[in-house]
Amino acid sequence: MRLSPYIAYAKKCFLGRSAYRFDHIMDIISTCMQFFIFCEIYKALYGGSSEIDGITMPMITTNFVLAMGLNAVFYPDDYFLPNKIWDGSIATELLRPISFKGRMIAENLGNALFSLIFHFLPVLIIAVLTVGVSAPASAVMFLLFLLSAALGFGVLWAISFAVQMTAFWLINIWSLITIKNVFVNVLSGSMIPLWFMPEWMRGVLDFTPFSSIYFTPVQIYLGQLSYGEIALKCAVQLVWIAVIYLVGDILWKKGQQKLVVQGG
Amino acid sequence: MKDVLHLIGMYTKTTAKSWFQYRVDAVLKSLAVFLREATGIIVIWFTLLKFDDLNGWNIYEMLFLFSLLFLTYGIMIIFFTGLRDFGSTVRSGNFDRFILRPRGLLFQIIFVNSDWFAALGHGGLGITLFLISAGKVGIRWNMYNAVYYIFTVAGGVLIQGAVFLFLATLNIYLLQTNSLKGLIYWNMRKFAGYPISIFHKAIQFFMIYVMPFAFVNYFPAQYLLRKDDMSDYPEIFMYLTPAVGIVMYLIAYLFWRFSIRFYKSSGN
Numbered sequence: 001m002r003l004s005p006y007i008a009y010a011k012k013c014f015l016g017r018s019a020y021r022f023d024h025i026m027d028i029i030s031t032c033m034q035f036f037i038f039c040e041i042y043k044a045l046y047g048g049s050s051e052i053d054g055i056t057m058p059m060i061t062t063n064f065v066l067a068m069g070l071n072a073v074f075y076p077d078d079y080f081l082p083n084k085i086w087d088g089s090i091a092t093e094l095l096r097p098i099s100f101k102g103r104m105i106a107e108n109l110g111n112a113l114f115s116l117i118f119h120f121l122p123v124l125i126i127a128v129l130t131v132g133v134s135a136p137a138s139a140v141m142f143l144l145f146l147l148s149a150a151l152g153f154g155v156l157w158a159i160s161f162a163v164q165m166t167a168f169w170l171i172n173i174w175s176l177i178t179i180k181n182v183f184v185n186v187l188s189g190s191m192i193p194l195w196f197m198p199e200w201m202r203g204v205l206d207f208t209p210f211s212s213i214y215f216t217p218v219q220i221y222l223g224q225l226s227y228g229e230i231a232l233k234c235a236v237q238l239v240w241i242a243v244i245y246l247v248g249d250i251l252w253k254k255g256q257q258k259l260v261v262q263g264g
Numbered sequence: 265m266k267d268v269l270h271l272i273g274m275y276t277k278t279t280a281k282s283w284f285q286y287r288v289d290a291v292l293k294s295l296a297v298f299l300r301e302a303t304g305i306i307v308i309w310f311t312l313l314k315f316d317d318l319n320g321w322n323i324y325e326m327l328f329l330f331s332l333l334f335l336t337y338g339i340m341i342i343f344f345t346g347l348r349d350f351g352s353t354v355r356s357g358n359f360d361r362f363i364l365r366p367r368g369l370l371f372q373i374i375f376v377n378s379d380w381f382a383a384l385g386h387g388g389l390g391i392t393l394f395l396i397s398a399g400k401v402g403i404r405w406n407m408y409n410a411v412y413y414i415f416t417v418a419g420g421v422l423i424q425g426a427v428f429l430f431l432a433t434l435n436i437y438l439l440q441t442n443s444l445k446g447l448i449y450w451n452m453r454k455f456a457g458y459p460i461s462i463f464h465k466a467i468q469f470f471m472i473y474v475m476p477f478a479f480v481n482y483f484p485a486q487y488l489l490r491k492d493d494m495s496d497y498p499e500i501f502m503y504l505t506p507a508v509g510i511v512m513y514l515i516a517y518l519f520w521r522f523s524i525r526f527y528k529s530s531g532n
Contacts, residue, residue, distance in 0.1 A: 022443060023442075023443045026443040026444070026446060026447050027443075029447060030446065030447055030451045033447075033451060034451070034454070036464070036467075037455050037463065037467065040462055040463050040464055040467070041318070041455075041458060041462060043462075044318055044319045044462035045311065045315045045318055047319075170289075172289050174293070174296070175289065175292035175293045175295065175296035176292070176296075178296040178297075178299070178300050179295070179296050179299055179300075181300070182299045182300055182302075182303050185303055186303055186306050186307060186310075191303070191307045192307050192310050192311055196310070196311065196314040196315075197310060198310070198313050198314070201310070
């Protein structure tokens with residue numbers, strides 16, 4: 001398999017994003033604003049106490065900046081396949097001598113790289129200069145954080161991939177994607193730090209893929225997990241990627257036989 | 265007049281028909297809007313399970329605060345969908361067709377399209393939250409505050425309608441205003457359900473004087489609930505919502521009338 005066409009797709013996406021500068025600056029401002037507002041909300045909730053259940057304010061702000069930053073980077077295009085089915089261009093896409101899934105990954109990675117450099121980093125710098133963010137627990141933990149964050153991206157991508165495949169049957173899946181995003185937003189820890197979820201809810205979360213998207217990397221960054229726990233949590237991330245991807249792949253194979261192109 | 269009502273009826277019928285073309289999708293769509301909008305509520309519910317109250321506001325009082333936000337949006341979007349999507353109407357050149365028809369422009373924009381799913385999703389959520397919270401926040405309902413409530417909801421609808429009208433008018437000059445709308449409307453709206461007293465002064469200023477969400481829900485809720493943090497603001501703010509709505513709408517309308525003369529088609 002030659003990699004060069006995929007790199008070209010990734011590059012195309014990366015450069016395509018840089019064309020909309022005004023929109024992009026607005027995105028950065030909006031992420032910063034959300035971060036500040038969440039910090040204010042938690043300041044009010046803490047009401048002056050330095051820690052609650054062993055969780056300090058710096059841990060909260062670090063959780064938010066990392067989760068929101070990663071959230072900006074991990075933005076798989078949920079409509080990659082649905083749009084192509086909707087307008088019929090899927091027919092020509094399938095004829096091309098390259099893997100459709102490979103192209104999908106390449107474009108998502110190109111986008112993610114752009115957001116990492118021009119969205120996450122500026123937001124992180126602003127957050128460090130204003131509210132303050134904890135340093136990683138150690139250099140090793142930082143490297144493990146990067147690894148786990150990459151796996152978290154894998155989990156999120158696999159979920160998006162599997163949901164998109166239902167477009168072969170349902171055609172218009174805006175609702176399904178929106179509902180998926182509600183689950184990701186609430187349960188992954190980007191809007192409420194998962195430490196503060198009630199006990200029973202954390203039990204439920206252990207059986208879902210959501211907490212391994214942002215929360216596992218954040219916990220590693222803060223040094224809350226031992227090496228044994230890190231190995232276990234990363235293994236859990238890998239299992240989720242494999243399981244969800246396989247489900248998506250079965251749908252992908254069935255879907256191609258079922259595909260109906262409406263007009264062109 | 266009869267002719268106008270007939271036209272509104274026809275427009276509503278065609279909109280409903282086109283929306284309900286795919287029935288399963290229609291039900292799912294309302295559910296999706298409902299859930300998406302409930303995200304903020306679910307988050308605050310989980311948070312307050314842990315923390316009991318936010319600057320003196322308990323969970324029911326918070327839900328009451330949120331309910332005003334959703335109820336007013338649900339009513340507003342029945343009328344202002346066309347203004348929300350006005351940018352794409354201008355860019356696609358469809359607006360030129362409106363100009364050629366023998367009816368008022370604003371009339372057509374308002375009645376040609378209604379996003380009934382958003383109306384049902386938001387409005388349904390608003391009513392649900394109201395029913396859950398209204399009996400538990402210690403409001404003694406009587407004629408006076410019922411009338412106050414109706415006027416204040418109408419004011420909240422007008423405030424948000426005015427912002428939509430204003431941003432739609434900007435499209436005439438700029439062609440592309442979505443990111444601006446995202447920043448000042450949608451982004452602020454995510455946090456408009458919180459008592460503004462917890463925020464930084466700059467954000468409070470923005471929410472009172474620039475994008476006045478505070479008049480949509482915070483000050484009206486204060487009139488009914490009388491929480492301690494109202495002492496930070498002039499008492500008169502609790503009575504201003506209908507006036508703010510009417511003044512903002514008039515200004516936005518005049519801006520629209522003034523600007524429409526400069527409309528240039530985007531081509532095609």
